[in-house]
Amino acid sequence: MEIVVCVKPVPEAETRLRVATDGTALDPEAVKFVLTGYDESAVEQALLLKESVPGSKVHAISYGPAPRTEEVLRAAIALGCDQATWIDSGAAPATDPVDVARALAAAIRPVPHDLVLLGKQAGDDEEGVVAAALGELLEVPDFGFVVDLRWDAAGSRFKFRRASEAGLESWEAPTPLVVGLQQAWNDPRTAKLPAILKSRKAPIAKVTAAARSAEAARSRSVKFELPAPRTGAKLIEFKTPQEAAEKLVKVLREEAKVFP
Amino acid sequence: MSRRILVIGEPSAGGHLSGASLEAVGAALRLGGGAASVAGFAAGSTAAALAADFARVGVAEVYLTEEPRLDSAPLAGFVRAVATAIAESKPDVVLVGGTTFGRDFTGRCAALWNAAAATGVTEVTESDGGLRFRRPVFGGRATETREVEGGRAVLALRPHAFPLPAEAPVASKPHPIPLPELPPVLLAPHRAGVEAVTTGSGPALGDASIVVSGGRGLRAPEHFHLVEELAASLGAAVGASRAVTDAGWRPTSFQVGQTGRAVSPQLYVAVGISGAIQHIVGMISSRVIVAINSDASAPIFKVADYGLVGDLFQIVPALTSEVKRVRGIA
Ligand SMILES: Cc1cc2nc3c(=O)[nH]c(=O)nc-3n(C[C@H](O)[C@H](O)[C@H](O)COP(=O)(O)OP(=O)(O)OC[C@H]3O[C@@H](n4cnc5c(N)ncnc54)[C@H](O)[C@@H]3O)c2cc1C
């Protein structure tokens, strides 16, 4: 099975965020970019499928600027991906998620893809738009919020479950398929040192992102704001548990107004 | 400038317009400058009931694809029907509730319509004839304002961020929309079933307006019911720290944090949770945070709005009783 996994370079969760001086971007110097969260899950899922379906290959694809995009692709190779493609965005990557999906679709169309795996949402912009947009652009069905996925070799189809407001939906689908994975169902593996060292020399195919579509509308960031730092809890004094409960319920209703 | 807005109707379990869809109507009525500029879309076997719900809050014009096949087909089919409604109704903006349905819808619809797309939107405003919206990013650690260039946008609204519209009944004016011919590949997936979630009777973690989470301070799995009872009294969803899910007290679907779910309810109550950074990033965007912890120096108190320093085994049952008392629950 030919599996494509899309990974995005995202600032580490622990990094302190800083707004750039013009206010329209988060200062890229201030952050370290890694492969995180849902994308780690997507890579893990790709590798599990590869291990369970003989003759499978995993192709990692990432759109973005140097050097962060190549770095996350090397991380994906160190984890076990067979092949990697860097779509060079130039210094100012598109921030509209549909533009990103267009860039990914252009790179994925010419390569074999029985399954395209993405994270449910990226750790930074949290749009959760790219997977569905990619499905439309590739004219392939897509499903987001997928919590598990396996290949039923006898029936030649995927079986997966997807979280929705109604509960867990079970689906069956043949190839091709686009899936946005929701994490928290497995512990992604970590790369071993020899694989990390080897990944530094692995070849990465580079393609240049096509010019953005002229007729499409898009949105752009005009401002980033950081919330005022939380000043610490107002501690509620009490002598008995009952008093604690009464005082807390009172402030939550009257001061914080969080429930009637 | 008066914008035309198309609101996508999502059925709730009972076959009526979901709360998230109604909130989208509320947002549309404000943005479009009144009911005349707002139309609805509904599809599937409950489409007619949804049209009636739209009419109840003032939206007369509803594009309808009464096609039961859409109930259990991939979203791709639904989106093609919406595209036909868009071609007729010529909206500037499509609004949808930011449920799992709405979020999957947004990307697909925007790609088909060549529109800008965003999810998690908490505010939409006009600015010099353009459209501006705000949304939390980085797990709520920052807020981004974006501007739409070139009109057309599909926006999924964050649940609970917009007010419900007032009742304003009008006579419904349905416009039937046939389901367009679909490439067979788009209809190949097949839904085999739906199982109700096992997280108890409460709301889903991601969309709950109140979340109560428990941590290692509960000491053993047999004490976790304390958190669940408090959640039930508040009508809240139940969450957990990774210490709890790693120990197998609750499934990983309960986990809040960097490697679990990010939540942003109106109220987050952390019970016996120390407040490790990986937990904090998953709940920091909550509007009001309450911490209950016996250790006054626990880092959770740095991010909480209100703190109770004390023994959770005493405080939590008292709190559950007090909440039940004020809410009149036996
Ligand atoms: C890569 C990585 C990812 C991670 N992702 C996540 C994540 O997504 N989510 C997450 O939660 N964690 C995550 N963690 C783990 C995180 O670092 C912490 O270990 C975890 O959050 C601790 O859980 P806890 O607060 O329940 O336990 P503890 O840190 O052990 O805290 C228990 C608290 O209970 C209090 N307590 C004890 N007894 C009582 C009592 N009787 N009454 C009141 N209070 C009491 C204690 O004072 C203490 O503060 C991650 C860690 C790593 C390294």
Ligand SMILES: Nc1ncnc2c1ncn2[C@@H]1O[C@H](COP(=O)(O)O)[C@@H](O)[C@H]1O
């Ligand atoms: N620049 C990118 N390069 C590769 N994949 C991406 C990129 N941006 C987003 N993705 C994929 O799309 C998923 C959802 O991203 P988003 O819609 O931006 O929240 C991510 O988890 C990635 O799998």
